[in-house]
Amino acid sequence: MRSAACAVVLLLMIYQGEALRCNYCFGKGTTLCTPTSVQTCSPLANACGAVILGSPLNSSFRQCMNMAVCQGYIKTPGAFASCCSTDLCN
Numbered sequence: 001m002r003s004a005a006c007a008v009v010l011l012l013m014i015y016q017g018e019a020l021r022c023n024y025c026f027g028k029g030t031t032l033c034t035p036t037s038v039q040t041c042s043p044l045a046n047a048c049g050a051v052i053l054g055s056p057l058n059s060s061f062r063q064c065m066n067m068a069v070c071q072g073y074i075k076t077p078g079a080f081a082s083c084c085s086t087d088l089c090n
């Protein structure tokens with residue numbers, strides 16, 4: 001019964017919207033990329049992230065991502081990240 005309930009919840013998430021929307025861009029350099037377009041997230045991506053990867057990568061991006069993945073960027077040395085979970089919050 002428990003797994004059936006999980007399946008129903010998952011289907012509701014997929015088919016009934018609640019899709020998060022995030023700003024999307026990718027760029028070179030150590031400042032946050034612009035301009036942005038809008039990306040509709042898949043159900044597995046429950047957060048919008050803005051990430052700057054410092055030297056030597058020197059790149060940045062904003063996109064939908066899983067909150068746990070985004071938190072991982074926050075903990076990554078040399079990276080700056082902000083993670084949030086409302087529409088276009090990044």
Ligand SMILES: *[C@@H]1O[C@H](CO)[C@@H](O)[C@H](O)[C@H]1NC(C)=O
Nearest residue numbers: 029030054055056057058059
């Ligand atoms: C990345 O940025 C740093 C600091 O501005 C710079 O010293 C370095 O050369 C850059 N690296 C690349 C691969 O562009």
